[in-house]
Every structure is written in C-alpha cells, then in structure tokens.
Amino acid sequence: MTQDVKESFGGPAGSLAAKVRTLAPSMTRSMQRVAEAVAADPAGCAALTVTGLAALTGTSEATVVRTARLLGYPGYRDLRLALAGLAAQQQSGRAPAITTDIAVDDPIADVVTKLAYEEQQTLADTAAGLDTAQLDAAVTALASARRTDVYGIGASGLVAQDLTQKLLRIGLIAHAHSDPHLAVTNAVQLRSGDVAIAITHSGSTGDVIEPLRTAFEHGATTVAVTGRPDSAVTQYADLVLTTSTSRETELRPAAMSSRTSQLLVVDCLFVGVAQRTYETAAPALAASYEALAHRHRSASR
Amino acid sequence: MTQDVKESFGGPAGSLAAKVRTLAPSMTRSMQRVAEAVAADPAGCAALTVTGLAALTGTSEATVVRTARLLGYPGYRDLRLALAGLAAQQQSGRAPAITTDIAVDDPIADVVTKLAYEEQQTLADTAAGLDTAQLDAAVTALASARRTDVYGIGASGLVAQDLTQKLLRIGLIAHAHSDPHLAVTNAVQLRSGDVAIAITHSGSTGDVIEPLRTAFEHGATTVAVTGRPDSAVTQYADLVLTTSTSRETELRPAAMSSRTSQLLVVDCLFVGVAQRTYETAAPALAASYEALAHRHRSASR
DNA sequence: CACCGAACCGAAAATATCTTTCATCCGTGA
C-alpha cells in the first residue's frame, strides 16, 4: 500500500508536464483538455474534486478519471495527491520557466539560452520518465548478446550509429542499419540471445518497425526507443524505453529534442553495459583511446 | 474554495511537526496518537484513507477527522493533500549534488540521474561559454553560402551529419565528410562565399584539419567547432566556436559530453540560419515534414 | 463509595466524492 503511493508520486516527481506531452498524442480531445489544465495549474487542480475539474474543463467525471488513469495513476484521487505534491514542490522550488519559444527575430544570444534551457529540460524529463526496470533488462540483454543490430532512420539513424560506435568500443558486436532492406536481411540472421534495437521518435516509422518485427519473430530480444510508448513499434518490442517529447515550435523541429532524449537513453545503455562488462570494457576503452592518439597532432602550446 | 486550499497547504508549509508539538497539550489521547503518526511519517500517512489511518493508530475515523480539524484543515481530505505536498517537498529537498562520478556498481537508476545531470551541466557550460559574436558571424556566412562542407570524424562525424541533415532540410546545400581524402578533394572546389566547418573536440585531428586548411586557402569562410580554442585547427579557422569539456571518467568517455556540447552549437547554428532565411526555411521545413508523413503508419491509439 | 456530569470516543448513518457502466453521439472511412 505504502509502496504503491511512493511509486505514484515519488517516481516521476516533477515530470508531470513531460508525461502530459508524451502521452498527449494518444489522448482523445477531451482528455487532452483535462491533461492540459492539470499541467498548466497543478496547484489549482489539486484544489478541485473530480466534479470540479470536469466542470472546469467542460468534460465529465468519467473523462477526468480516464485521464488520470492514462497518466499512470490508479484513479483521480491519486492524481490529486500527486498534484498537491507537485504544487508544494514548485512553490518551494526554483525559478519557473520563462517562455522558451524561439521567435524569428530573437537575437542569437537568446537563441543559445533558450535552446540550452530546452535541452536541459528535455534531459530532466527523460531521466524522470525512464523506466529503470526496462532499462536494466535492456542492459542485461545487451551485455550478453552475441550480436546487436540497431535500426534508425533520419535523425534517429545518427543516434543508432552513436550507440553502435560506443558498443564497438567496448568490444561488443554491433551494427547500425539505415537501409530498411539490408536491415531486414540482417535481422533474419538474429536469434535468441541476440538483441535488436529500434530507434524511432514517432514509433510509427515503417522502415524501422519491419526489421524489428523480423528480429522479434526470429527470437531476438527486441528493444524500442521511442517517444510514443503506445505506438506500433512497441508491438514487437520486448522492452520499451520511452524518450520524452517537448513542445516543438516552427523553428525548433521535434527532431531536435527527441535526439537529445534518445542520446541520453543510448548513453545510459552504454554505461550500463560498460558496468556489466567492466573486466573487458575498461581495457577495450583504453586500447581504443591509445589507437587514436597518433591520429592527433600534438596540440600547439 | 480555491483560496481556502492555498491557505491550508501553502501557509504553514513544513511546520507540521512543530504544529503538532504546539497543539499536543490541547489534544486528547487518541488525537495525539493520530497527530504523532502523521508527524512521524507524512508520506506514509498520505497513502492512507481515514479508515486506514484510524486503524493504524487504533482509533476511529471520527478522531482522525477531529485531529485534522485541530491542525487547521477543513477535514481529513485536505490534511492528506498537505501531507502529500510535504512528502514531495522533503523528498526533493534531499540529495541534490552528490558526486557525479559513475561507479562500476552504481545501480542503473543512479546512472540515469548522474548522466542526465552531467549533460545538463555540459549544456549550461557550453551556452555560457559560446561567443555569440562569432556564432552570429558563422550564421551569417552559412545563410548566404553557396555551399557548405562539414568535416568530422568518429563521434564528431555524427554531429557533422546532424548539421548537414538540418541544413538540407531548410534548402541549403551542405555535405558532411568523414573520409579525409574525399574531404580534401571537395575542399578544393570551395571558394569565397562558401563555408567549411570542422568539428573536432581535441582540435588536433589531422584528418579534419587538412580539409579545413584547404578550404581556408581557397578562400572559403572557415569555422572550427572545438573544445580547444588554442589548438591546431583554429589556425585555419576564421571563426571559432568553443564547446565545453567536462571531466571524463573511466566509464564516461569525453566523447559523450563533447557530443552534447557540439550538438548544442550545431543546433544554434541551425536555428540561427533558419531565422535568417525564414522566408524559405519555413516552407521547406513544412514540406519535408509532409514528405515524410506517408512513411509513418497511422499511429495506434 | 455511589453518583453525576462532562468530555472522549467510536459505530454507524448521512453525505460527498470517486468509479463504473452503458446508451448516445460523433467522426471517419468505405
């Protein structure tokens, strides 16, 4: 009992706004209205009963409860408690966010500040929203995998390559695939004990889902790194690692923050695996460092 | 109504234990038991219903409600909300800045926290250290460039590709090069009005310096994105954008934070250029978004 | 020592709040 509650407002502390953004796409219109109200004014909503909040958002009690469920609470009662906690926290806490929308005529200095702030926010949200149990399971699978394939396209393709590079550096066998045909061709080779990772923000990139599905059907452990935990890709994923989504604006495409978020997840995977395989990883890292040294001219000064 | 609640858990925030002590003398025996339980474990009590708390303290619901009233709340419901707030507060209060070194035996949850924290730190440092004048000049050069070449190897190669992808999306002509020979071959084509960007953390990666030098000698505007503003690469750079370096540890190679830093710089360049070329950039972004839409299966709900 | 009154206390009724069910409605795709 006690643990349940700790879970419900201890875990994702402060990440409510992030969760709302992450789940918003999978919400119906009315639920979005409720979620929005809650994210906009946690303190105010904490003061309201189901009926009150339903009236405020022009919806029904049922919808409010449904929204609470979607946000991960057993019911409205628990959401309300979490809200009260949040309110107290941010009241005692730090300076709240100013507007971070980037305008066309913002001076470059503002752009730097705002981008940095947004990305920091994204990192915090992602860290708060990551399911460590799933992450741990993914690390375990990776550490003992015979081989690992990583699928990603477009911006996510770069993240896939980043992960692959890192895993290679600690002596694991990993490949990144951007070509869907080659990816599927290779996925056929996978079997139980191997790992396949799909990286896709939308979760609905067919070119990435297909190879993951193939890997899944061949018995490999499949992992999805996505911002949409309810999307198509998770259908074939044994493990799902959720990245956070932040508001995108015209000048700041979603790809930007999803990349930051994905990279953090990837880093966590890497460090986790390096821990597990420390005996071999540490010397391997040192060796790759040594091997690169001669490619660098001695720095001036 | 709303005001009442704000008053009730905004006002005496945190002083609950003190209030219990103050009021204890005027309490009856059963009420003291309740008050004591509440003061001892706010979080735990927040998880309980009236009935639960009554059972825990061996009293009745009525007594719990009376106690809540005595403590200044309209009823138990509000006391419970306040308790939740208190719990959240004291949970967030503790343990902000421990060591951020990642140890081999750190649980995965700590790894996530520490990595996120480190990367946030890196972002803040980078933003603070960026020379906006240089950045502005680089943006200006990019916005009017006939073509742009970007050089990067290894982890920096991914950053180079990231920048290239972005510039292409807003209609600019950009290429990323990881192959030093091809890079030099292409650099020969550059001339005044073109831009060459070298991305290297150490600033001493020969394979990246060479093409930049060639571009420099052919009259292109050259930009270096490096963590070492006094290194070899800056010799051939008209503009230098400094990325930040944070401590690296055995399990956290420098590549990790330099990448974060480089990506922020690259994002700033991109947004800056998008601002300058808004008339063409906005439609281009929208168009590329549209073009990709059909590659995504409609998301499940 | 028996009695009285007052305050304390908790069982249970009354009320408020939350949850579930179900019929209706709306948008969507054939």
Add this chain to the structure above:
DNA sequence: TCACGGATGAAAGATATTTTCGGTTCGGTG
C-alpha cells in the same frame, strides 16, 4: 450516404469522508 468504432457524458454504483449520536471513561462530589 451509411455503417462502424471509438469517444463521451449521464447516471448508477462503490468508496471515502463527515456527521451524528449514544455508550464509556474519568474526575470530582455528596
């Protein structure tokens, strides 16, 4: 246009909270 499936809210049902009310205890008193 029609049929379908999901979204929605009204209202019934379940819980939680508050109130009521009578029993109990305790200290004082004759």
